[in-house]
Amino acid sequence: MSEAATTDRPAAEAAGPGPAARRESPPSMIERMTLILDAFNGPTARLTLEDVARRTRLPRSTAHRILDQLVRQRWLAHHSFGYGLGPRALGLGGRDGGHAKIREAAAPLLHELQVTTGLVAHLAVLDGAEVLYLDKLGGRLASSVPSRVGGRAPAHCTALGKAMLAWLEPEQVDSLLGSGISRLTDRTIGEMAVLHQELHRVRQRRGLAFERGEAFPGIACVAAAVRGPEGPVAGISLVGDIRTPLENVAPLVVTAARETSQILFPGSAPGAERTGGRTRRAAARTKPKATWSPETMNRLLAVDGRGTWM
Numbered sequence: 001m002s003e004a005a006t007t008d009r010p011a012a013e014a015a016g017p018g019p020a021a022r023r024e025s026p027p028s029m030i031e032r033m034t035l036i037l038d039a040f041n042g043p044t045a046r047l048t049l050e051d052v053a054r055r056t057r058l059p060r061s062t063a064h065r066i067l068d069q070l071v072r073q074r075w076l077a078h079h080s081f082g083y084g085l086g087p088r089a090l091g092l093g094g095r096d097g098g099h100a101k102i103r104e105a106a107a108p109l110l111h112e113l114q115v116t117t118g119l120v121a122h123l124a125v126l127d128g129a130e131v132l133y134l135d136k137l138g139g140r141l142a143s144s145v146p147s148r149v150g151g152r153a154p155a156h157c158t159a160l161g162k163a164m165l166a167w168l169e170p171e172q173v174d175s176l177l178g179s180g181i182s183r184l185t186d187r188t189i190g191e192m193a194v195l196h197q198e199l200h201r202v203r204q205r206r207g208l209a210f211e212r213g214e215a216f217p218g219i220a221c222v223a224a225a226v227r228g229p230e231g232p233v234a235g236i237s238l239v240g241d242i243r244t245p246l247e248n249v250a251p252l253v254v255t256a257a258r259e260t261s262q263i264l265f266p267g268s269a270p271g272a273e274r275t276g277g278r279t280r281r282a283a284a285r286t287k288p289k290a291t292w293s294p295e296t297m298n299r300l301l302a303v304d305g306r307g308t309w310m
Contacts, residue, residue, distance in 0.1 A: 040085050048082040079230050102234050103134050105263040109256040110137050117249050120145045120239040126164045129177045131155050145239050156181045156195055157188045159223035160235040163209035166202035167225055167232045187213040208250055222246040224257035228265045
């Protein structure tokens, strides 16, 4: 090799890789997926498509295609402001995606709900097309309710699932549930168009979701979502038999969900009351009171024009 070639090489290296080298992508899909996941440097990292393409030096179309696949497989989550780590990524390395923190925040409120009403209280999170039960507080009805901690149920036919799905974009609901949903009973919603109508009614009822016999015959449930700045993080419900007047306890479920949100996201939870820059929680928790008048509740429950809970 000539002296000129020897001296020119360090200068070329110092100038950095040329355009062709910068555009060269890792050869395998696994390497590209790893490159994208490594771009998220923490559980709270939020990146746009442009951010990911810039950090990984992948072509924008390639980055978008892989991001879409990672979202479908729940390694990433897609929010209105960009992408973040999803439940599968957050579950690695012994982490549980924040489930322990959610259980800790909701535990005293679940206990109060169960003691005050005598019904079965549930805490669950949305995991793909299913709800995952994190906690269950019983009473005399516990054995008759076919749920268990660590168990799962289809989101579209449970009040817990509908309460959380209602706060997602319709496209996210379609992505999570797929093109078809199955019926568990003759009351289960079996069409996506009908489910979207029901989720719209849930939003009109300030987030209250009901179901009667949709998941299991003879079981009724009312639920509300625990919401954070990025959307629903969990759901709280009360369950009784089919004759239980759940409209009487619905405000208590909403209050428990709202207070859990305030504990998890102080100062930023939806519906939080602020005084002097601080979030003000309800003072008396030992015996929650209904926050809505009977007239308001009747109007909320009759949004479908038939006076039913569907």
